Amino acid sequence: MTLPIVRLAEEQRLSGATVANGFVFLAGQVADDDSLDAEGQTADILAQIDALLAEAxxxxxxxxxxxxxxADIADAALMNKAWDAWLDPAHKPARMTIQAPLVNPKWKVEITGVALAKA
Structure with missing residues (x-):
C-alpha cells in the first residue's frame, strides 16, 4: 500500500514541504533576501514557513x-529576536539550534521542522 504524499512548493531539487502520514515536513528554508542581517533573514524564513504551513x-x-x-552562533541573539516576535508562546515547538556552514555564504540562518498535518 502506498500512502499519499503531497509535495508543496516544488523546485528543481526539492519540495518546500511534503505532507504525508499526518505530518508536514519542511525543507530547510533560507531567506529570499540574503542581504538582511540574521534577524531579518529569520523573519523572512518564518514568513515562508507560515506560507508553507497555510498551504498544508x-x-x-x-x-x-x-x-x-x-552560520555564526554569534547571531543567536538576533535570530531569537525575530523568533520571539513570531512564536506563539502557548504553542512552542521543541527546538534545536546549531552552528554549521551554509551552502551560500550570504545565508546566516536556515530553518527546518515538522508539524502535525490537519486530520
Missing part, C-alpha cells in the same frame, strides 16, 4: 519540532 492547511501552532542552523 495548518499554522505554526501545529509545529512539533524546529531545527535552526546558524
Amino acid at each position: 492547511g495548518v499554522d505554526k501552532r501545529s509545529l512539533l519540532q524546529i531545527q535552526i542552523v546558524l
Whole structure:
C-alpha cells in the first residue's frame, strides 16, 4: 500500500514541504533576501514557513519540532529576536539550534521542522 504524499512548493531539487502520514515536513528554508542581517533573514524564513504551513492547511501552532542552523552562533541573539516576535508562546515547538556552514555564504540562518498535518 502506498500512502499519499503531497509535495508543496516544488523546485528543481526539492519540495518546500511534503505532507504525508499526518505530518508536514519542511525543507530547510533560507531567506529570499540574503542581504538582511540574521534577524531579518529569520523573519523572512518564518514568513515562508507560515506560507508553507497555510498551504498544508495548518499554522505554526501545529509545529512539533524546529531545527535552526546558524552560520555564526554569534547571531543567536538576533535570530531569537525575530523568533520571539513570531512564536506563539502557548504553542512552542521543541527546538534545536546549531552552528554549521551554509551552502551560500550570504545565508546566516536556515530553518527546518515538522508539524502535525490537519486530520
